[in-house]
Amino acid sequence: MGNLLGSIILYLVGEKIGLEFLKYYGKYFLIDDSDLDRANRLFMNHGSKIILIGRMLPAIRTVISLPAGLAKMNFKKFSIYTLIGSIPWNLMLIYIGIILKDNWEIILGYSKILDYAMIIVLLLLIFLYYYYKSTGKKGGKNERYRKERKRL
Incomplete structure (x- = not known):
């Protein structure tokens, strides 16, 4: 649940202030409107898969919520796929913890x-x-x- 809550916070940051920030400062990162449109289409067409797979990848799993918020991905879908995608990662961590015990x-x-x-x-x-x-x-x-x- 902590994973979901943190992801929702980052999603909301992306949704509320991310687009305006990138439209203003994006030129410094070589990001223009066509890049934002492309990313938006990518999330509209494949957002569920991106979130699901992204939740299982180290480093990416932490920030994948921001572009989902930027693209204003359907919040219900985002939440469901975040929860589903987080389960294998967390189960793996639990399993490793059980195996390693005090040597974690x-x-x-x-x-x-x-x-x-x-x-x-x-x-x-x-x-x-x-x-x-x-x-x-x-x-x-x-x-x-x-x-x-x-x-x-």
Whole structure:
């Protein structure tokens, strides 16, 4: 229930202030209206799957509520899939706790490694996104170059 409550709080933050924040400051993160529209469509079409799978992934499970709130995903669906997606994760943690008993601190080292791996993957994806946005087809250097060549 704590997982659900925390997720609902982040969902509400995304829903209430997230869109205005990104519309104003998004340009500093190379996020424009087309990116927000694309993310909104993605959550409208696949939001349930994204939430369900995202709840079972370290690091991502913590922040997945924000984009769901931004996209104003159906709150009832969000809550149901958050609850369902959190159950396997929490059962796994309970099972590991039962197995490890008083040695439960052993898992902290492994969970940190997994968290760091997910953060590295996320940073890599962010880098690739920035690279694509700055050199890709939409408004990047290549398009400016093509326009310059057309003019000549």
